[in-house]
Amino acid sequence: MAISIKITKTSKSRIKEVDFTNIQFGSVFADHMYRADFIDGEWKQPEIIPYGDIPFSPSISALHYGQAIFEGMKAFKNPEGGAQLFRPLENFKRINLSAKRMAMPEIPEEIFINGLKELVNLDKDWIPTKIGSALYLRPIYFATDDFVGVRPSKNFTFIIFTCPVNSYYPKPINVLVEEKYVRAFEGGVGFAKVAGNYGLSMLPTLEAHKKGFDQIIWTDGREHNYVEESGTTNLFFVSGDTVLTPEIDGTILQGITRDSCLRILRDRGYKIEERKISMKEIAADFENGILKDAFGTGTAAIIARIAGFNFKGKEYVLPPVEEREVSNLLYDTLGGIYTSTVEDKFGWVMKI
Secondary structure, three states: OOOOOEEOOOOOOOHHHOOOOOOOOOOOOOOEEEEEEEEOOEEOOOEEEEOOOOOOOOOEHHHHHOOEEEOOEEEEEOOOOOEEEEOHHHHHHHHHHHHHHOOOOOOOHHHHHHHHHHHHHHOHHHOOOOOOOEEEEEEEEEEOOEOOOOOOOOOEEEEEEEEEEOOOOOOOEEEEEOOOOOOOOOOOOOOOOEHHHHHOOHHHHHHHHHOOOOEEEEEOOOOOOEEEEEOOEEEEEEEOOEEEEOOOOOOOOOOHHHHHHHHHHHHOOOEEEEOOOEHHHHHHHHHOOOEEEEEEEEOOOEEEEEEEEEEOOEEEEOOOHHHOHHHHHHHHHHHHHHOOOOOOOOOOEEEO
16 A cells, blocks of 8 residues: 655754663654554554654543554664664564454554654654663554543544664563562463563562562463563573573564574574573572573573572572673674664665
């Protein structure tokens, strides 16, 4: 489908009000946002408008029944000063995977990609250039039926807004292995980027914070034995000469950073195992002196190095991050590909 995008620029940019060296993640927003509505069975003309509040009825379906999904992406600047995206087609595919699971109409590629590129191009001056920084992109898609009744909505709104960000985790994190609460279960929505997945994580994470931990490691809902995710990231462990990561089995988000890390490591000749990983195995590897590294991967965090973890009341402190081969390699390689200072041999970068 061919689309045209109506653009209404802001009358006054807020960019000069921002200290780009000191930004709390997700708290400062760029000048514009992109919107497309699905009404009466068809997509209406999308538009870019100044960032701001949107009116809605308190009865919209998304608020009552949770038909709301989103994505997380980033835009970067290359050495020539141009804007570029990292694997946006994968985000496009994943948002539609989530949409299908939540009984929402798929978003056409032209609506998603063309709008994304136009928005980033318009606000490219908001892309920070400090190492570890980026323009974070948040596509969100939600049900808008003005109707209180349990059925799939017929009308939806798709919005993309952006915000300049610095590092999500500025230092290595300490995590608590969660053995009470459950993030996902077989047949559920753990593989989708559904708003409710994050809502249910708030209380367990808050309780972990009160105990002095930065994040939690989720375990499976059947036995509380097998590792799944950590906060907003997929998990990796380096044990001996092998890089371990939980297999994608329907309860774990198919992380784009996760997939990128696996492809980089395989290209470098590392031994990889994607399988069920028990916390007892990880604890035993630590005791045997072969657990070398543990980290999370995700768009916001990139590589979140785990300083240590608490399992069944025992503290496990990992080697200093500067001594870690795998997580440092991945952080440097991904950061270089993002900004075109390292060769993009996989064809992941989309220049705007």
